[in-house]
Amino acid sequence: MPLPHLPLDAITIGAHVDDWPAAIWAAGDALVRSGVTTSAYTERMIAVIREFGAYIVIAPGLALAHARPGADVLSDGLCVVTLVEPVAFGHPHNDPVSVIVGLAVAGADDHLQFVAELANVFNDPAVIPALVGATTAEFVQSVFGQTA
Amino acid sequence: MKIVVMCGVGLGTSAILKVNAERALERLDIQASVQATDVAGVRAAAADAQVILTSSELVDAIGKTNADVIVINNYFDLDELVAKLEISLGS
Numbered sequence: 001m002p003l004p005h006l007p008l009d010a011i012t013i014g015a016h017v018d019d020w021p022a023a024i025w026a027a028g029d030a031l032v033r034s035g036v037t038t039s040a041y042t043e044r045m046i047a048v049i050r051e052f053g054a055y056i057v058i059a060p061g062l063a064l065a066h067a068r069p070g071a072d073v074l075s076d077g078l079c080v081v082t083l084v085e086p087v088a089f090g091h092p093h094n095d096p097v098s099v100i101v102g103l104a105v106a107g108a109d110d111h112l113q114f115v116a117e118l119a120n121v122f123n124d125p126a127v128i129p130a131l132v133g134a135t136t137a138e139f140v141q142s143v144f145g146q147t148a
Numbered sequence: 149m150k151i152v153v154m155c156g157v158g159l160g161t162s163a164i165l166k167v168n169a170e171r172a173l174e175r176l177d178i179q180a181s182v183q184a185t186d187v188a189g190v191r192a193a194a195a196d197a198q199v200i201l202t203s204s205e206l207v208d209a210i211g212k213t214n215a216d217v218i219v220i221n222n223y224f225d226l227d228e229l230v231a232k233l234e235i236s237l238g239s
Contacts, residue, residue, distance in 0.1 A: 052156035052187065055203035058164065058223040066160035092204055093221040103160050112184075115163035122224045123168070 003078060003117045006144050010034035010079040011137035020054075020063075020089045020097070021046055026081045027065045027102035036077030037104045041067060045102070049089070057091035061128050066103040073104045076114065080140050082131055098132045121145070149180040149237075152194045152215070154202040158186030164223050165201055172229035178237060199236055201229075 010033065015026045028042025044067035049056060057063045079102040086096035101118070121127055121144055134140050141147060153169055155162035162184040169182050185193040187209045194200050197215045204219045216236045222228055 048156050052209070053203075053205035055156060055205035056161055058161050058203070059225070060222060064161055064164070066157070068157045068159070105159060112163050112166070115160065116167045119164050119167045119224065122164075123226065125224070 003114050003121075003144060003146070004076045006078050006080065006141055006146050007034050008137045008141070010036070010077065011140045012079075012081040013134055013137060013140070014084045015081050016084050017087055020049070020087050023063070023081070023083060023087050023089075023097065023100055024049070024065050026083075027079055027100045030079035030081055031077055031102050031104055034077060034079065036073070036075055036079070038072045038074070040072035041070065041104060044068070044070065044072065054089035054091040054095075057089045057094040057097055059122065059128060060094045061086065061096070061098045061132065062094070062122070063089060063097045063100045064103060065100055066105075069105055069107055073106050075104075076106050077104045078102065078118075078144075080131065080144075082134055082140075099128060149178070150197040151180050151182045151199045151201065152190065152197040153182060153184050154187065154190045154193075154200060154206060154210070155184075156187055156206065158184060158189065161203070161223065162186070165220065168223060168226060168229055169201055169233070172226055172233055175226070175230050176234055176237070178233070199233070 031037040081100040086098040088095045153165040166184045
């Protein structure tokens with residue numbers, strides 16, 4: 001299973017946010033806008049961080065926002081949000097965060113393959129700086145190996 | 149040998165860590181099964197595991213374990229994974 005399609009309306013370039021919950025809302029809004037989730041999923045992504053901490057900041061500058069599958073996930077999907085000013089999530093090594101990748105999976109069993117594809121993208125250390133510097137959504141699509 | 153990767157909800161971040169841990173083990177030429185789990189399931193999953201890989205944020209949630217707990221800072225840095233697994237598994 002390849003990565004889900006990353007449509008242009010799932011990409012937000014240069015969001016202005018004051019804190020990490022606002023950053024997660026920006027990612028949730030992108031998932032809602034592209035028809036992948038309802039806003040209840042955004043609240044669950046925030047609840048995961050409130051419960052378990054900033055472990056979703058899995059690399060310097062990058063947060064992988066996600067929650068469990070649920071009725072608020074309409075299909076598998078991805079979104080990408082870049083921030084004008086990075087925000088702290090409270091991670092001891094990887095703060096501050098400039099890029100949020102939002103992930104929604106409809107079923108727990110089938111997600112591993114497309115998450116593996118996500119690893120293939122980000123195992124290249126040039127990718128996070130490239131996303132930070134992105135000025136167009138089309139460029140972000142190309143980083144993920146996709147075209148409109 | 150069994151290695152457990154743990155995240156808060158058992159998918160997403162732990163799936164990435166599982167994929168990259170398997171790549172690191174391949175580089176080290178170590179045979180091991182890698183199982184992803186969440187905080188609620190880690191005690192059962194890790195009962196017969198040699199190593200638990202997770203984030204610094206989640207170490208306290210593991211509780212008592214006989215497994216070696218390894219904190220990974222950058223889930224996409226295969227060099228970090230290889231170095232830390234090599235120390236723990238001693239090849």
